[in-house]
Amino acid sequence: DAGITQSPRYKITETGRQVTLMCHQTWSHSYMFWYRQDLGHGLRLIYYSAAADITDKGEVPDGYVVSRSKTENFPLTLESATRSQTSVYFCASTDPGRMNTEAFFGQGTRLTVV
Amino acid sequence: AQRVTQPEKLLSVFKGAPVELKCNYSYSGSPELFWYVQYSRQRLQLLLRHISRESIKGFTADLNKGETSFHLKKPFAQEEDSAMYYCALRDGYGNKLVFGAGTILRVKS
Numbered sequence: 001d002a003g004i005t006q007s008p009r010y011k012i013t014e015t016g017r018q019v020t021l022m023c024h025q026t027w028s029h030s031y032m033f034w035y036r037q038d039l040g041h042g043l044r045l046i047y048y049s050a051a052a053d054i055t056d057k058g059e060v061p062d063g064y065v066v067s068r069s070k071t072e073n074f075p076l077t078l079e080s081a082t083r084s085q086t087s088v089y090f091c092a093s094t095d096p097g098r099m100n101t102e103a104f105f106g107q108g109t110r111l112t113v114v
Numbered sequence: 115a116q117r118v119t120q121p122e123k124l125l126s127v128f129k130g131a132p133v134e135l136k137c138n139y140s141y142s143g144s145p146e147l148f149w150y151v152q153y154s155r156q157r158l159q160l161l162l163r164h165i166s167r168e169s170i171k172g173f174t175a176d177l178n179k180g181e182t183s184f185h186l187k188k189p190f191a192q193e194e195d196s197a198m199y200y201c202a203l204r205d206g207y208g209n210k211l212v213f214g215a216g217t218i219l220r221v222k223s
Binding site: 103105 | 156200210
């Protein structure tokens, strides 16, 4: 299916465990983003990537790791999950080559750390 | 650094009443501004962008550079407008999309 998909949709993990959230897009968009959504904070940027093998920190990168070996995939890894990382995570992609192009979002992953 | 402020966490109005969701920004360059909407349990989707000067689902937003604002307006709210609304600004250098904290719009019958 064309679009941007995230997996899993729901995940419960224990404190201290490593967990990876997957994001896949079929448009060959160069830019991809990871956000976390929390009440009172809105959407905060964790990491973003301008192209394969190019990543950069966003507003709240601590405790997260990303990689981008292929243009279409942008996994987010929590190296040692903490309760404060309980959140809804959204992946997005965009093509910045056009002015005012929109970002397209995945359906989100609801992560609970117990 | 760019910043987007949405001062209201919740806006509750009656059906048929006018709606204004406030958004202020700080950015040193020429901003690219957007409004995104998230209906219950759905993914975020673009509602409108400032460059298009369009009206989507009856919503409009005008960029006011003097007041650094991009408020979202609708003259007559509908129940189906109930959702979370995010104002966003795109950084032209890094192409980062920065969001405000969001405003929940609740339209009561």
